[in-house]
Amino acid sequence: MKNTVTRDILLEERYRTGSPRSKELFERACKTMPGGVKGAYFHRPYPLTMNRGDRCYLYDVEERQFTDFANHHSAMILGHNHPAVIEVIQEQLANGIALGASTGIETELSEEMCCRISSVNRIRFCNSGTEATLHAIRLARGFSGRTKIAKFEGGYHGSHDVVEVSVSPPLEKAGTETMPNGVPTAGGMSPYATEEVVVLPYNDEVSVEKLITQHRRELACVIFDPKTGVLPQRKEFVQFVREITRENRVLLIFDEIVGFRVGQGGLQEYYGILPDLTTYGKIIGGGFPVGAFGGRADIMDLLDNTCGNTGFSQSGTFSGHPVTMAAGLATLKQLTPEAFAHLNELGDRLCNGLNDLFFCKNVSAQAVNIGSVFSIHLTGEALMNYRSLARTDKEMTHRLFLALLEQGYFLSHGLSMNAISLPMEPIHIDGLIEAVEKAIG
Numbered sequence: 001m002k003n004t005v006t007r008d009i010l011l012e013e014r015y016r017t018g019s020p021r022s023k024e025l026f027e028r029a030c031k032t033m034p035g036g037v038k039g040a041y042f043h044r045p046y047p048l049t050m051n052r053g054d055r056c057y058l059y060d061v062e063e064r065q066f067t068d069f070a071n072h073h074s075a076m077i078l079g080h081n082h083p084a085v086i087e088v089i090q091e092q093l094a095n096g097i098a099l100g101a102s103t104g105i106e107t108e109l110s111e112e113m114c115c116r117i118s119s120v121n122r123i124r125f126c127n128s129g130t131e132a133t134l135h136a137i138r139l140a141r142g143f144s145g146r147t148k149i150a151k152f153e154g155g156y157h158g159s160h161d162v163v164e165v166s167v168s169p170p171l172e173k174a175g176t177e178t179m180p181n182g183v184p185t186a187g188g189m190s191p192y193a194t195e196e197v198v199v200l201p202y203n204d205e206v207s208v209e210k211l212i213t214q215h216r217r218e219l220a221c222v223i224f225d226p227k228t229g230v231l232p233q234r235k236e237f238v239q240f241v242r243e244i245t246r247e248n249r250v251l252l253i254f255d256e257i258v259g260f261r262v263g264q265g266g267l268q269e270y271y272g273i274l275p276d277l278t279t280y281g282k283i284i285g286g287g288f289p290v291g292a293f294g295g296r297a298d299i300m301d302l303l304d305n306t307c308g309n310t311g312f313s314q315s316g317t318f319s320g321h322p323v324t325m326a327a328g329l330a331t332l333k334q335l336t337p338e339a340f341a342h343l344n345e346l347g348d349r350l351c352n353g354l355n356d357l358f359f360c361k362n363v364s365a366q367a368v369n370i371g372s373v374f375s376i377h378l379t380g381e382a383l384m385n386y387r388s389l390a391r392t393d394k395e396m397t398h399r400l401f402l403a404l405l406e407q408g409y410f411l412s413h414g415l416s417m418n419a420i421s422l423p424m425e426p427i428h429i430d431g432l433i434e435a436v437e438k439a440i441g
């Protein structure tokens with residue numbers, strides 16, 4: 001692809017010139033923290049340090065304004081400093097930050113969630129999506145009496161051992177497309193993790209059916225990351241996974257840690273499925289660390305020890321933290337059908353606009369979205385599974401990311417899983433499309 005992004009040899013140099021304070025702060029951070037920042041924030045040559053956020057904008061330490069499409073990994077659906085959220089946080093701070101007892105706010109949030117989501121009869125709160133998937137898998141194992149899990153190649157569910165199998169395997173180690181190998185993603189994982197996981201390919205009914213039926217007597221669950229706004233899933237495929245798991249008496253855990261931001265009933269309503277268990281995170285904490293898992297009462301009630309010890313537990317010092325619960329509840333209250341319609345229309349406007357642009361300019365790139373979550377993939381290949389995502393042009397992605405930053409648009413540095421926030425209007429969307437046009441020339 002020949003375009004302005006590839007030819008611009010001064011892109012990185014201008015980035016450095018524009019961000020001396022970020023450079024200084026990053027170098028200082030590296031002295032006491034390995035890599036300076038958490039892995040997800042790092043990109044070449046060094047990441048920007050942000051000072052503050054307001055509505056859909058971020059301001060870096062040089063006081064430059066950026067329109068925020070990274071959206072804290074999609075969690076800040078109302079944008080930054082929404083007055084309704086700030087008000088309840090301040091109220092809760094005045095009442096005490098953490099009281100070591102139930103405050104009743106988590107009950108209100110649980111009622112709101114159970115009311116919105118048909119498959120969720122009971123729910124428990126924890127501190128991260130990682131914890132949510134860990135506990136959901138434990139429950140599935142306990143309920144079924146089986147040990148193995150199945151997950152999709154390229155699916156992400158946080159950072160405990162079994163779910164870190166085959167998140168981003170190098171293609172030369174990944175085995176065949178229809179029967180992928182289990183490849184550990186991180187050093188130090190239990191050597192047994194890969195043995196406990198059956199890896200499934202996305203969007204391939206034949207292989208999924210074969211693998212699930214073959215392993216059905218050992219499988220506690222299939223955990224399904226729908227890769228919201230990253231890898232399009234055919235509705236029929238998602239429904240097929242629901243049916244094939246039900247037929248084989250294998251529990252389905254649907255991961256809506258990102259997908260819950262697409263509508264009142266979340267992604268399962270959009271796909272028309274009822275999972276056995278679902279995991280949540282991100283937007284339901286209003287910007288604070290959060291996770292939750294919920295689903296069928298007969299499974300979730302394993303955690304009910306009020307009438308005697310069931311042998312199951314889920315706890316955590318800060319689980320159901322009152323400030324988090326208050327911020328999450330205030331956030332959900334803002335998420336009316338009209339709010340979702342606004343967010344989702346903007347998501348469609350953006351992707352249609354970008355895809356028209358790529359078509360007109362004959363650029364090997366595509367934008368994908370579900371509602372307000374979107375990605376820009378630098379490839380002309382049809383996106384079928386993890387492997388098509390692994391073949392996108394990483395160098396071009398990096399250069400486009402820098403070119404957009406230069407024009408005041410902050411996206412995730414892989415241009416993947418970006419999100420639109422409620423304060424945004426068509427002008428922000430059209431501005432991003434124009435910035436991409438300018439970048440590709």
Ligand SMILES: Cc1ncc(COP(=O)(O)O)c(C=O)c1O
Binds near residue numbers: 128156159256
């Ligand atoms: C689909 C999905 N599941 C699980 C997680 C893990 O959540 P957390 O980062 O809160 O542990 C993430 C995080 O991005 C996610 O996108």
